[in-house]
Amino acid sequence: MGKKLFIVESPTKVKTLQKILSSKDFIFKATFGHIKDLPPKTLGVDLNTFHPSFYYISSKKKILSDLKKLVSKVEEVYLATDPDREGEAISFHLYEYLSSVNKNLIFKRVDLIEITEFGVKQALNSVRDLDKGLYLAYQSRRVLDRIIGYLISPKLSKALNLPLSAGRVQSPALRLIVEREEEIEKFVPETSFSLRVKVKDKNNNVYELDLWFKKELYKDKDPKKLEDFFYHYLAGKTLSLDNITEKKALKQPPYPLKTTTLIEAAGSSLGFSPKETMALAQALYEKGLITYMRTDSVRVSPVAKKAAKDFILANFGEKYLGKERRVKASKFEQGAHECIRPTNLFQEPKNLTSKEKALYTLIKNFFLASQMSQAEFLELTYVFGKDLLPKGWFLVTKRKTLVFEGFLKVLKGTENYDLPLGLKEGDQLKVLSFEIREHKTKPPERYTPHSLVKKLESLGIGRPSTYATILDVLFKRNYIEKEGKSLKPTPLGRLVCRLLLEGAKVFMDYKYTAEMEEKLDLVARGEATYESVVKEAYELIKTCRFPSRVST
Incomplete structure (x- = not known):
């Protein structure tokens, strides 16, 4: 048996795989991403048949030439690109190209959920055929993005006499940002x-x-009433501590991370943008340190559960072990993968950048916390002044004390906890003074990059493979800007949003955009066809009408 060709996207993956698989058995090659795409300057889609014209990317000529030479020396090709629809597309295009060079090749599709000895062994023991449905879902997504962008953008540009763009996911995202700004105003x-x-x-x-x-x-619109209340009932008086009530409270551990919660946690605690978070996570995955990072699932494999249990027992003790929890899947969840977790809890990674290390630690702590016991608190409520005040009125102070830290041992938040007051029921306290405190209702907060991703997920818009790049075009086109950590629409962004709502309302509709995502999932499962999904969108595009010219 001769050598086998093992193809992945990145040279980092190659380096990791070379430590696991023997070079005597395998020849490793990286494609550096997609090898085929729609043409950059033309539509590339026949609007009568919806047949797409994918072409081989010119910058990949040498890679394709090298692969062409290699397939004459092998009998089997392992296609180990990322285990999602983008990765499936790369594998499918590799299959098209290589099978045309050597018709006798045997192709095996490999899903590398984690690039470790265990993960690679599992993947090689469960190779599969290429998934035509998953590839057609990619093709549907790519063509939808192309026809919506290429056919609506010129109409939008003409209306404003500016080079503008619209997009299947970016435009509803812009609408969210604009509508939030309008709510605030x-x-x-x-x-x-x-x-x-x-x-x-x-x-x-x-x-x-x-x-x-x-x-x-108690809150009142008139501060004078509160001042009068104090002088009438409390000034110069002595209060009695009437009773102390105790209530046990539990805080559940978080679920392990998925793409959206990783983006959210890294954004809020580390200050990373979605794009930076996913690039760092990709590097950790390719180095074999974490599981695949584009996932909408929080499922944990039995092997990983056992490893977490062993780690918690060894480092914290049995009382820190959590109980099995049922996970209710989101209606938008595809669930093809596990959660994002470390591949080896017992081995600290070496040679990481400071940002890679910070993200790895975050992923590890969330995963460990998800498998640990709940935190226990005691909420104490101290009630005073029943004998001085009218019926139903009290003076109150509360304390929240930590009884058992549980998962907070590894995932401490920003919340502070109190010590019980050194008081007992019946104690007498002298009234000293008062303060009138002002309360103002607050407007909704602007979206941050990570809170926007969370909102998009809740609406079913976008998928793990697209969240990181949604904002790029909006910034590039000057539709949005950053103010501090928040996202704010520019005047141009607001104008574009208004025009799109007038001229292409269906493509700004959150429900329709989510349904389009669901249809891509149906294509992947073979329950809808590529042609029907694209044709439906095209018919709607034809109904879009913009004003002939709008003053800016």
């Missing part, structure tokens, strides 16, 4: 006030108590 804050009272115990310890009515903090 229309927001009228409401002001209310509450009463806070300072008291001291016999040891001169000072405490701050809030005025409650029935079961909640």
Whole structure:
């Protein structure tokens, strides 16, 4: 048996695989991404038949030439590109090219969920045929993006006499950002006030108590009423601590990370953009350190659960072990993969950049936390002044104490916890002073890159392979800008959004965009055809009408 050709996208993957598989048995080659695409300057789609004209990318000539020479020396080709529809497309195009060179080749599709000895062995033991449905889902996605972009963008550009673009996912994302800005501008804050009272115990310890009515903090539009209340009922008085109630509270551990929650966690705690997060995660995956990073699943394999259990027992003890949890899948989840997790909990990776290390640590801590026990708290409520105040009115202060840290051992948040007050029921406290506290309702917050991704996922718009790049075009076209960490539409972005809502409303509709994503999933499963999905979109494109010229 001769050597086998093993093809992946990146040279980093090659280096990792060469440490696992023998060079005596395999010849490794990287494609550096896609080898075929639609033409860069023309539509590339026949609008009568919807047949796409993919061409071999000119920069890949040498790679294709090298592959052509290699296939004369091998009998088998292992196509080990990424295990998603983009990776399937690369493998499919490789198959088309290489089988035309050598018709006797045997092709095997390999899904590398993790690039480790265990992961590669599993993948080689479960090779499969190319998935035509998954490839057609890629082709549908690529052609939809092309015809929506190429056929709507010129109409939009003509209306404003500017080089503009519209996109299947980018335009609804722009709409979200614009609508949020409009909500903020229309927001009228409401002001209310509450009463806070300072008291001291016999040891001169000072405490701050809030005025409650029935079961909640009392707020009034008129601060004078609160001041009068204080002087009428509390000024110069001595309060009694009427009762202390204790309530046990549990905080559940997080689920392990998937693409959207990875982007969110890395954005909020490390300050990474979605694009940077996914590039760093890709590097960690290709080095064999984490599982595949484009996933919408939080599923954990039995082997990984066992490894986590062993690690937690060895490092923290049995009481930190979590219980098995049922995971309810999202209606938009494709679920083809596991969660994002380390491939080896017991081995610290070496030679990582500071950012790679930070992201790896985040992934590891979330995964460990997901397999650990819940945190336990005691919520203490101290109630004062029943004998001084009218019925239903109380002075209250609360404390939240940590009883058992559980998963917080590895995933500490920003929340601070209290110690119980050194008071007991019946203690007397002297009223010292008061403070009128102002409360203003706040407008909704602008989206950040990671909160926008989270919103898109909740609407079913986009998929793990597209989240990282959604914002790129919006920035490039000057439709949005950053203000601090937040996303703000530019005047041009708002104008484009308005025109698209007028002239191409269906392609700005969140529900329709989500349904289009679902149709791509149906194509992948063989439950819808490429032609029907593309034709439906094209018929809608033909109905789009923009004004002939709009003043900017």
